[in-house]
Amino acid sequence: xxxxxxxxxxxxxxxxxxxxxxxxxxxxxxxxxxxxxxxxxxxxxxxxxxxxxxxxxxxxxxxxxxxxxxxxxxxxxxxxxxxxxxxxxxxxxxxxxxxxxxxxxxxxxxxxxxxxxxxxxxxxxxxxxxxxxxxxxxxxxxxxxxxxxxxxxxxxxxxxxx
Amino acid sequence: xxxxxxxxxxxxxxxxxxxxxxxxxxxxxxxxxxxxxxxxxxxxxxxxxxxxxxxxxxxxxxxxxxxxxxxxxxxxxxxxxxxxxxxxxxxxxxxxxxxxxxxxxxxxxxxxxxxxxxxxxxxxxxxxxxxxxxxxxxxxxxxxxxxxxxxxxxxxxxxxxxxxxxxxxxxxxxxxxxxxxxxxxxxxxxxxxxxxxxxxxxxxxxxxxxxxxxxxxxxxxxxxxxxxxxxxxxxxxxxxxxxxxxxxxxxxxxxxxxxxxxxxxxxxxxx
Numbered sequence: 001x002x003x004x005x006x007x008x009x010x011x012x013x014x015x016x017x018x019x020x021x022x023x024x025x026x027x028x029x030x031x032x033x034x035x036x037x038x039x040x041x042x043x044x045x046x047x048x049x050x051x052x053x054x055x056x057x058x059x060x061x062x063x064x065x066x067x068x069x070x071x072x073x074x075x076x077x078x079x080x081x082x083x084x085x086x087x088x089x090x091x092x093x094x095x096x097x098x099x100x101x102x103x104x105x106x107x108x109x110x111x112x113x114x115x116x117x118x119x120x121x122x123x124x125x126x127x128x129x130x131x132x133x134x135x136x137x138x139x140x141x142x143x144x145x146x147x148x149x150x151x152x153x154x155x156x157x158x159x160x161x162x
Numbered sequence: 163x164x165x166x167x168x169x170x171x172x173x174x175x176x177x178x179x180x181x182x183x184x185x186x187x188x189x190x191x192x193x194x195x196x197x198x199x200x201x202x203x204x205x206x207x208x209x210x211x212x213x214x215x216x217x218x219x220x221x222x223x224x225x226x227x228x229x230x231x232x233x234x235x236x237x238x239x240x241x242x243x244x245x246x247x248x249x250x251x252x253x254x255x256x257x258x259x260x261x262x263x264x265x266x267x268x269x270x271x272x273x274x275x276x277x278x279x280x281x282x283x284x285x286x287x288x289x290x291x292x293x294x295x296x297x298x299x300x301x302x303x304x305x306x307x308x309x310x311x312x313x314x315x316x317x318x319x320x321x322x323x324x325x326x327x328x329x330x331x332x333x334x335x336x337x338x339x340x341x342x343x344x345x346x347x348x349x350x351x352x353x354x355x356x357x358x359x360x361x362x363x364x365x366x367x368x369x370x371x372x373x374x375x376x377x378x379x380x381x382x383x384x385x386x387x388x389x390x391x392x393x394x395x396x397x398x399x400x401x402x403x404x405x406x407x408x409x410x411x412x413x414x415x416x417x418x419x420x421x422x423x424x425x426x427x428x429x430x431x432x433x
Contacts, residue, residue, distance in 0.1 A: 073343040149275030
């Protein structure tokens with residue numbers, strides 16, 4: 001069986017991670033594939049993994065009370081999906097569904113939490129990586145909330161003078 | 163400067179609140195050419211005048227396209243125009259996208275919402291003189307799939323060799339399989355050569371600021387990033403001061419600026 005270490009090493013999320021840490025993480029990783037429409041995660045279910053997207057597109061969404069799912073954002077190759085495995089109660093906060101065929105690495109959260117507790121250096125490194133992703137997603141979500149492209153208070157195009 | 167009469171040759175809706183008018187000169191003679199990024203002052207008789215970017219092909223100066231969003235009295239009056247109606251036109255005014263200076267470079271166009279309209283003449287130019295430029299990347303953000311401008315052209319551009327086109331919307335629909343998220347998210351995965359690339363950005367100022375930041379993080383120097391500024395232009399002659407931002411009269415020294423010239427004013431409040 002081919003080791004997943006080179007695949008982990010090439011993923012942008014783990015850029016610059018040292019060899020020892022990569023070896024440790026490889027023990028928690030497995031290859032997964034999802035067909036279009038197939039769920040990667042469901043809101044409220046146990047979050048025991050996170051995903052590193054290698055190819056394809058996945059949609060992060062919230063189930064609508066009226067049926068269907070409202071897509072908040074899409075994630076593509078190079079992105080990471082899921083940090084609920086890090087924090088109690090370890091439940092997915094969103095639905096994640098494959099939009100196109102998705103190839104990803106799934107990393108076992110339970111296995112990783114154990115390794116992070118035993119090795120705080122690894123834990124801190126991982127926490128920093130996830131924090132960066134969270135900060136970027138938060139900034140993007142804030143911009144999205146501004147609804148910049150509607151005509152109105154953001155003045156694009158400028159309102160005409162009376 | 164007196165408005166010259168131009169005739170509406172065609173008018174069509176682009177989205178629920180945005181339309182395009184194709185204008186042709188009412189008087190005989192060769193109309194003045196225009197450069198990508200320039201704007202005209204369009205006078206809707208009885209309603210008033212508005213500064214509007216030219217959204218058509220600069221190689222067709224006799225057919226002047228304007229893509230307009232209904233946001234007030236003048237643009238609503240323009241929306242009611244029908245073929246055969248007349249408008250007054252002054253222009254073209256302002257600076258242009260520096261297409262000559264950018265020869266040999268990879269181009270990254272980033273448009274937000276109706277910001278695609280002032281960029282489209284530059285895209286037409288780059289596609290017409292394809293051999294003059296390296297790769298062409300067109301990144302477009304819109305509010306929703308229904309708000310996307312020039313959907314058919316966006317699809318066609320994707321098919322052109324050497325052209326990479328990505329579209330993202332802030333709010334998807336069940337039928338939408340493309341990106342959902344802000345346009346700045348399309349920049350980090352872009353493979354680009356910062357020393358030989360240039361970016362042309364048009365959209366709301368906040369969007370342009372964050373787009374420029376994302377491009378700077380990819381190593382693109384500020385001088386290689388160009389933005390177009392949106393302000394209330396009244397006279398278009400740098401006399402009235404309505405479009406002034408700090409020391410800049412956008413109508414004359416803009417609307418297109420290299421980022422290093424205007425970046426300070428993009429972060430100032432209430433100017």
